Each structure stands twice: as C-alpha cells, then as structure tokens.
Amino acid sequence: MEHIMTNPPDPRTVLAPDRADGSIYSDPALFALEMDRIFMHHWIWVAHDSDIPEPGDFITTFVGAHPVIVSRDRKGTVHVMLNRCRHRAATVCEKAKGSTASFVCPYHGWAYGLDGALRGVPHVDGYDGQLDKASLPLVNLRVADYQGLIFATFDHAIPDLDNWLGAAKPWIDLFMKQGAGWPVKTMGEHKFTFPGNWKIQLENTTDAYHFPIVHKSFLDSVDHETQDTFNFVEGDGFVEDLGHGHSVMVMIPELVDLEADLDAPIPERFRELAAALSHDHPPGQVRRIVRAVGGTGFNLNLFPNLACSMAFFRVLRPLDVTQTEIRHIAIGMDGGPDIANQMRLRLHEHFQGPMGFGTPDDSEAWDRVQRGSHAGRGIPVLLNRGLGGETQGPDGHPRGDVSAETGMRAAYRQWLATLTGEDAA
Known part of the structure; x- marks a missing residue:
C-alpha cells in the first residue's frame, strides 16, 4: 500500500526525551512520514544468507510497503529487486521462496534474469524497434550484508552498512556464535499480525520490565533452575544505546559469549541432550553445542525492523498505522547435529510458537497498548524508566540497568532525527 502524507504533525511536538504523545501510535499522517523517511532511507533487513544458499535461489519479502525479490544470481551475487514488471506493473513472482533460472511476468510474459535484467519480450516486433530492453530491468535496490544478515535500501546516498551498524557489529558477532562452529541457518518461521503500531513491538525487544509479569505463565512452565536463569530484572544485566537507534539488552551476562566459561555446569534441562551428543562428539564440542542450543543471554535491536532475540530473528513489517506483521524465524546450526x-x-515453539507461552502473551499486551492509547487526549506515554541512573558504556553511549527504557529512548532518538531531517546517517 502506498502511504500518502497529508499534513503530518511536527514530530518534535509528539516526542520528548522522556515521554511521547499517544498519537505516536495512531496518527496516519505520521505513519506515512515514517514509511517514507525511515523505510525508504535506512538499511532494512530482508533476509539471511541461508535463505538463498545456492545460485538461482530466491525469496519474496518487503522493504517497508514495497514487495521485493531477494535472489542469488549464477555468480553468487545477491540482488534485491522490486517485484514489479516494467511493462504493466504486475508482480513477477508470487512464491514465497524457491529456485529458478528467471522470473516471468504472468501477464504478458516479460522475462527477467536473476539479476533483474530484461531478457525476453514476447512478440517484440510489435514495438517497432522502440523498446530498449537494457533500460528496463527490474529496479534494483542497494544491497549489503554483515555476518550473513542481508540489508537493502532505496537510498544510494546514505553511508555504508558497516557505518550504520557501528557499535552493534560486535554484538552481531556474538549472536552468530550460536552456530557452535557451524554456520547459522534459518530453520523455518511463523508469522502473525497484531492490531497495533510497529513501534509498540520495537519497544518490546529491549523491555525487561514486563518479563516477570507478562511471562508468568512461561516461568511457571519451566523447571526451577530455568526460572532462576530468567529472573534477571534484579540481576546484573543492562541495556545500552548502541547508536543509530540500535540497542542491546543483556539479561544473562554469563551467556553473552557462548564460547566463554565452557566448564560451567550444564543446566538440568540440557543434560539429556548432552548425554546423547557425547556418543559422537568430544566433551568440549558437546558443551559448545549445548550452549548454542540454549541461545545467547541478550536481545539486540537493529533499527528499524530486526531483532536478534536470544535464539531467533524477530522481523517487523508495518502494514498500516495500527497493523503490524511479525515474523519469528528459528535459527540453528547448518551442518550441526540433528538432535x-x-x-x-x-x-x-515453547516460547515463540503460536501455542507457546511467550508470544501470545506479548501480543495481548501490544494490543492493549494500542487500544489504551486512544483513551483521552494529551496523556503522555512514559519513556523515563532508569533515565536518572544511566551511565556511559564503553563507546560513550547511554547505559541503564536491565529494566531501564534506555533501548526505547535510543530508538526514538533515531526516529526523531530521521523524521526531522537532522539525521546524517
């Protein structure tokens, strides 16, 4: 859907450093401004390398509101192209994923290569020599990747991806240790839509404050040792602003680096797995695999649409001002033990799945925020938890305790800078 901007409010009147007006979740003109300035002018995550491992592989997805094809050509180069025929605008691919030699528009048969080049036009003589195929490829976006994460942008003038990720890169490196020595791979996903604004979910990824309340049913479903592990609100964790709207919430500090302190006792819930693995793997490798299975001790938010969340990717896509699609993508070890x-x-499945103990409760909370934000006028949404206790992290960015709203403030600073045109990134 194309979002037309009609007199959006000045974002400075909606957002303050410690609070936001409720209209931040519900103003259609503000949403249209976001879709233009954020989702067309930032690096947007579109895929993982393992989604398109071989030449000819592709997936279809979105960059903001725009349908795109992510493909790997015969030379191994990744392309992100608008899923729109250059003739009459029909989508040229409707499959979610697959492998192909070309993309053929089902309307008039225009055929495109894996790189988007226009290769064939039926009955080309009808154009009387007036059709220049070289000038009519599928529109290619700018593409870059880091550690297997593939990003795309419409904006060819913004700084490169390494600059954009900045202080988040070491955390991505740590997250990818979940391969336990093998490459990380995606292992399927589920997606759902919730009736709320995309920023409500963005806030949630670095919100530890809600965990013991919203996720009590999950905590009741696990053993006492696991309950103690997830009792992190009173722990030594922290939330840190990483710049450019990115943030990290460290919940379990001892599990930040999965390759550190491998001599620590194996948790009770993984002992049966460790015993089974020991038949084919040496003790040190068994411990690395078990650590990888349990996931990292942190959530990493990459503004605006990707979370590397303990043991999975969470991807958000704004559909409308009060509708958001969420994808939860399971990850595993490419070549690692099946068990x-x-x-x-x-x-x-236990936490993120549609019948799990985590996601359904989160979704209910997000829905309630959206509905409640319509009650009254001029009542602020507070973003001030932990503000007075922030210190500086190693890179000089703000750092708060694990239940502070530091990550939310980080995202909203980038949001405001982008929407007001003050953002140089």
Whole structure:
C-alpha cells in the first residue's frame, strides 16, 4: 500500500526525551512520514544468507510497503529487486521462496534474469524497434550484508552498512556464535499480525520490565533452575544505546559469549541432550553445542525492523498505522547435529510458537497498548524508566540497568532525527 502524507504533525511536538504523545501510535499522517523517511532511507533487513544458499535461489519479502525479490544470481551475487514488471506493473513472482533460472511476468510474459535484467519480450516486433530492453530491468535496490544478515535500501546516498551498524557489529558477532562452529541457518518461521503500531513491538525487544509479569505463565512452565536463569530484572544485566537507534539488552551476562566459561555446569534441562551428543562428539564440542542450543543471554535491536532475540530473528513489517506483521524465524546450526537443531525448534515453539507461552502473551499486551492509547487526549506515554541512573558504556553511549527504557529512548532518538531531517546517517 502506498502511504500518502497529508499534513503530518511536527514530530518534535509528539516526542520528548522522556515521554511521547499517544498519537505516536495512531496518527496516519505520521505513519506515512515514517514509511517514507525511515523505510525508504535506512538499511532494512530482508533476509539471511541461508535463505538463498545456492545460485538461482530466491525469496519474496518487503522493504517497508514495497514487495521485493531477494535472489542469488549464477555468480553468487545477491540482488534485491522490486517485484514489479516494467511493462504493466504486475508482480513477477508470487512464491514465497524457491529456485529458478528467471522470473516471468504472468501477464504478458516479460522475462527477467536473476539479476533483474530484461531478457525476453514476447512478440517484440510489435514495438517497432522502440523498446530498449537494457533500460528496463527490474529496479534494483542497494544491497549489503554483515555476518550473513542481508540489508537493502532505496537510498544510494546514505553511508555504508558497516557505518550504520557501528557499535552493534560486535554484538552481531556474538549472536552468530550460536552456530557452535557451524554456520547459522534459518530453520523455518511463523508469522502473525497484531492490531497495533510497529513501534509498540520495537519497544518490546529491549523491555525487561514486563518479563516477570507478562511471562508468568512461561516461568511457571519451566523447571526451577530455568526460572532462576530468567529472573534477571534484579540481576546484573543492562541495556545500552548502541547508536543509530540500535540497542542491546543483556539479561544473562554469563551467556553473552557462548564460547566463554565452557566448564560451567550444564543446566538440568540440557543434560539429556548432552548425554546423547557425547556418543559422537568430544566433551568440549558437546558443551559448545549445548550452549548454542540454549541461545545467547541478550536481545539486540537493529533499527528499524530486526531483532536478534536470544535464539531467533524477530522481523517487523508495518502494514498500516495500527497493523503490524511479525515474523519469528528459528535459527540453528547448518551442518550441526540433528538432535540439537530439533531441540532448538522445540524451545522456539515453547516460547515463540503460536501455542507457546511467550508470544501470545506479548501480543495481548501490544494490543492493549494500542487500544489504551486512544483513551483521552494529551496523556503522555512514559519513556523515563532508569533515565536518572544511566551511565556511559564503553563507546560513550547511554547505559541503564536491565529494566531501564534506555533501548526505547535510543530508538526514538533515531526516529526523531530521521523524521526531522537532522539525521546524517
């Protein structure tokens, strides 16, 4: 859907450093401004390398409101192209994923290569020599990747991806240690839509304050040792602003680096897995695999649309001002033991799955925020938790305790800078 801007409010009147007006979730003109200035002028995550491992592989997805094809050509180069025929605008691919030699528009048969080049036009003589195929490829976006994460942008003038990720890169490196020595791979996903604004979910990824309340049913479903592990609100964790709207919430500090302190006792819930793995793997590798199965001890938010959340990717896509699509993508070890990847999936289903103990409760909370924000006028949404206790992290960015709203403030600073045109990134 194309979002037309009609007199959006000045974002400075909606957002303050410690609070926001409720209209931040519900103003259609503000949403249209976001879709233009954020989702067309930032690096947007579109895929993981393992989604398109071989030449000819592709997936279809979105950059903001725009349908795109992510493909790997015969030379191995990744392309992100608008899913729109250059003739009469029909989508040229409707499959979610697959492998192909070309993309052929089903309307008039125009055929495009894996790089988007226009290769064939039926009955080309009808154009009387007036058709220049070289000038009519599928529109290619700018593409870059880091650690297997593939990003795209419409804006060819913004700084490169390494600059954009900045202080988030070491955390991505740590997150990818979940391969336990093998590459990380995606292992399927589920997606759903909730009736709320996309920023409500963006806030949630670095919000530890809600965990013991919203996720009490999850905590009741696990053993006492696991309950203690997830009792992190009173722990030594922290939330840190990483710049450019990115942030990290460290919930379990001892699990930040999955390759550190491998001599620590194996948790009770993984002992049966460790015993099974020990038949084919040496003790040190068993411990690395078990650590990887349990996931990292942190959530990493990459503004505006990707969270690397403990043991999965969470991807958001704004559909409308009060509708958001969420994808939860399970990840595992590409080439790792089947029994370990199977347990990763079972843990994913236990919390993130549609019948799990985590996501349904989160979704209910997000829905209530959206509905409640319509009550009254001029009543602020508070963003001030932990503001007075912030210190500076190693890179000089703000750092708060694990239940502080530091991550939310980080995202909203970038939001405001982008919407007001003050953002140089």
